[in-house]
Amino acid sequence: MSYRLYVRPLPPFAAPDANLDVSAGAQLYNWVLLDASGDAQARGTADAKEDIEQTLAQNNLENVLMVGLLPGEEALFCVADIPAKQTRFIYQALPYAVEEQIAQDIESVHLALGNRTENGFRVAAIDRRRMADWVAMFSSWERLKLEALYPDAGLLPVTEGGWSICLDGETAMLLSDRGEWLSVQARNLAMFAQTLALPPSEEVIAEVPVTVYGIEQEFEHQQADLAELKSSGRLTVREKRLELMPLELLAHAHHHHLCQPINLCQGEYAIRSRKSSALTAWKPLIAVASVWFVIQIGVEVGMGFYHQQKADQLQEQAMAIYRDAFPTDARTDARNVRRVVEGQLRQMQANGPATGFITLMKYTGEQYSKIPDSGSVVFNSVNYSRNRGELAVDVRADSYNKLSALRNGLTNQGLNAEIGSVVNESDGARGRLTVSGG
Template sequence: MSYRLYVRPLPPFADPDQSPDAQLYNWVLHDASGDSQARGTGDTRSVIEQTLSQNNLDNVLLNGLIPGDEALFCLADIPAKQARFIQQALPYAVEEQIAQDIDSVHLALGGHGDNGYRVAAIDRARMSGWVDLFSGWDHSRLYAIYPDAALLPVTGGGWSICLDGDNAMLISDRGEWLSIQSRNLGMFGHTLAMPPAEDVVAEVPVTIYGTEVELEQQQSAISELRSAGRLTVRLETIELMPLELLAHAHHHHLSQPINLCQGNYGVKSGKSSPLLAWKPLIAVASVWFVIQLGVEIGLGYYHQQHADETREQAMAIYRTAFPDDARTHAGNVRRVIEGQLRTIGSGGPSADFVTLMKYTGDQYTRVPQNQSLTFNSINYSRSRGELVVDLRADSYDRMSALRSGLSKQGLEAQIGSVVNESSGARGRLTVSGG
């Protein structure tokens, strides 16, 4: 019988090499039928491993759940169908949606929908840290790593929301996930209630999951969602922790999460190789391969010399045209030029509403004393690709700090129409894809 272990680390996150027992987890163990066999909250890794040992379980499939804001949801419009060509085109298809060097980002490919392929993007250094955290566990092996919000059961034609303490996990019917603070649910709901100009006004179903205590504590935000206009809000009470809901939805295929363990971070199946009987023949073939490899290396070195000379000539021409560009090198000059050509050809912004809203909300949480910084209204123009936020703060410095944080993320952020009043300042923040 195949068992699945769902593990969700709790903040603060500890270094697995320095203090492996300091990290605490929520976890649940499912059998092959999807029934929960064991669970725990705030346990260490050793406690979980001991539970597996006491139940005589081995080779359990470990599914690690990381915070949803660790990975960015993207869409890739790639006409190719062969996996090799899709992987080659993937970095170019999502480069403009990511506010950092694409070479430092790990891309995981999901399923194909009406709007293209679903893609998860995560910083390579962060991905390596998560792989280290979930690897090497006794009686289990790493099978997959998912953004936690991506496992929420999808609500057709609308959004699903799961209350999780001070935070809330969200997912749309097309699979895009994000995490926000629970107190901002009302503001997010008013944004959902504003239909695009080209769409017919229709109701948007919203399902909210939470324990009875959390649903009671968030009555104010839920009431604000219900009064937002065209939203149809339905409450679903869960009896245990949100991880139970996520594991249940994953087992019953109520969601289509993207497994981040792909490419260089792919995991082995753990099964014995069917090629074991062919080991002697493989040894003979290996000798021939080494000889052939020596010949190929010699030819490769010869051609590499010519390739290096060609790249140096290309970079010399590029530096002549762009002498102030210190970030471009021979490895990415082609992609940089193609990106510049696409930007010139498109003539439009590269970030959609959810991306701009996510970065704005993230930078808002980083502003010191952000309680004095409030959003009066939010407007989004799809044609211009701009998010316009009316702000009020006790000082202009608060608004300037928010703008600076967005600029450091590679976005274009400007503050206009600033009015100084006796109680503070108000102005208008305009954010675009940069």
Template sequence: MSYRLYVRPLPLSAGSGEDPEALLYNWVLYDAGGDAQAQGSRDLRSTVEQTLSQNGLDDVLLAGLIPGDEALFCVADIPAKQSRFINQALPYAVEEQIAQDIDSVHLALGLHTQEGFRVAAIDRGRMAEWLELFSGWLHTRLDAIYPDAALLPVTEGGWSICLDGDNAMMVSDRGEWLSMQSANLGMFAHTLAAPSSEDVVVEVPVVVYGTETEFEEQQAVLGELMAPGRLSVRQESLALMPLELLAHAHHNHLCRPINLCQRDFSVSSGKASPLKPWKPLIAVAALWFVVQVTLEAGMGFYYQKQADELRQQAMSVYRASFPGDSRTHAGNVRRVVEGQLRMAGSDGPDASFVTLMKYTGQQYSQVANTGSVTFNSINYSQSRGELVVDVRAESYDRLSALRNGLAGQGLDAKIGSVVNESSGARGRLTVSGG
């Protein structure tokens, strides 16, 4: 079962200095069903960790809540849709809404609305301090850091306010959060009650959360909220501390907070991989694959070497028998030898006119299409043992194909006096015994 721990640090008391170990926390532990399994107020970190250990809990998701005034709410109107372009344009889109150097501010991206992207801005130095504060808790894994006011339940079309001692947390239906002193709520109420020139005057719903004790102590403030008349104020009593309201709203998706753990401060790399239990098996399979590939590659190299040696031996024998033949190589030696054997079987060492005409005619019938290759004249020199053919073709490639075919039969075929004309190419084909 998945558990989530909500932790909200209290301000350091006077005389405690800046020692993080002296910080006290309000906290609540939720299970996957949305039930609070444990909670505490004003406890040390060690107390919270000990509680998790006693209940046998591990890898609990931790959500840290920081004061709402630590992070500023902005809206970025960016037309891009790809996250890469959005992140590039984000600093320029909110620069005018932030009163400090934009390079010293960490920006976290929220949901996209009709107005634009919701953005949370926080000083980089402070964000690093908060990240360090919530990291490394025993039996937990940091999942998110939120401004506390952003976790209030959203009131449709209006505002939600939670009284928290001398302070008040507020959030609007557009996602904007604020934290201020409770004494200033009256001034804030007059701001809400004053509509702009473009607004239709309607009531603004406001839900105020607090304990009965706080309602009694803040009667004057509540009276100022209702005084303007345009606000429709409704009170919701809390039985316990405000943190439980925030945790309940977040667990039940009643709010739309922005997780500050993004980009440079992302904690996603710390999440457990679903493949972790299978890592030993994956390692064995990878090792077997490497061994198998290495073995196959080794056998391939061995057989390739054997084949190269056999080809070299064959060429050595051929070169010893035909030292003057420079055109034959390992790739065509078999075809050349077969042609020479056919010729030797037909006519012996010297090729006669009939033999040369037979092979030339065979290649002509294979190469020539209708009218593409023509013989204009044929001459035979018995003293030289050469057949000279004046041939015309539609292209030089046809002439070359005819010559290569004859060479493949073991004959010595050459093309000379080639002339390229508009109608094709003509040349003189000289064929003799190989």
């Protein structure tokens, strides 16, 4: 399960490069840990960095995404009216579009681009040195990976057509439905009543809705200021009491997309490691697959060499046998020996024994003479057909085995020999022996 840790530093803010242990350890944070469904699994108030890291270690949590919340007054809200649509041109024109809205040298300001609205792009501007300090404060935490930095007031839930206010001790965070955020002293809320009462556009609006968040003690403490807001006549104030600290409201709104904050980690401060974070979980499997692939390639190459050596040995053996049979043939090698042998066999078959009467009688007589006790084999009649090239012999023997031996002998000489019309008698067997050329 994926987790996201929202961390909000408490004033006074320690210098991130402090060398004194007292200063470095003095920085405290409020924090809340949300799971993938947005439920808070752990929280803490006024804890040191080491305490938060220890809590994660005790719960065996690794690579938790961290969202850092800066005081809203650290970043200025601007609007950039840029007609360009390509991102490259938008970033090129961005400094010139907001330069008049910023009261310092534009070169010393880090600009973060938000979403486009009807009035232009929403932009957050922060001093470069301060941005570097905040990035240093939220970097190099154990078990945590910095995901984003936001102005805290930018994470308030948006009130459609009006303002959202969160009472946070001596401070009040404000957010308009246009995305403009403010952080002011809570005692000065009444001074902003007229500003809040102005409609967000040129339309005539009778009332401007205002949603005020805070714990019960905050409402009691700011009762007088809230009464002035309600008495302005143009504001419809709705109070929503929180059971826990305001940080949980901000985390809830961010997780459920109830706001559109501007991530300050852009440009030179972009979190580069996020681009490859999607592959982090697959790295072990990729490593194993790579090793397996290399081993498989090695095995395939080794088997290829082995089979090639075996093929070379068989070719050498085949050539040795061929040269024993044809010692005068110097043109045949391993590449064409098969074709040469097949040609020689076809030539030998074409040049086989003649199939005339004399030849057939010759071979038949030779095989007759080789039969043991040939006197027991009698040729009753001999017929020869020139048209068919076939010799037909009516033969009788004292056993069928001698007829079969005669036929097999002729076949071994390359002739076609068959025995048909076999009749078994009491004193032997007789049949018709047909001999023709092979």
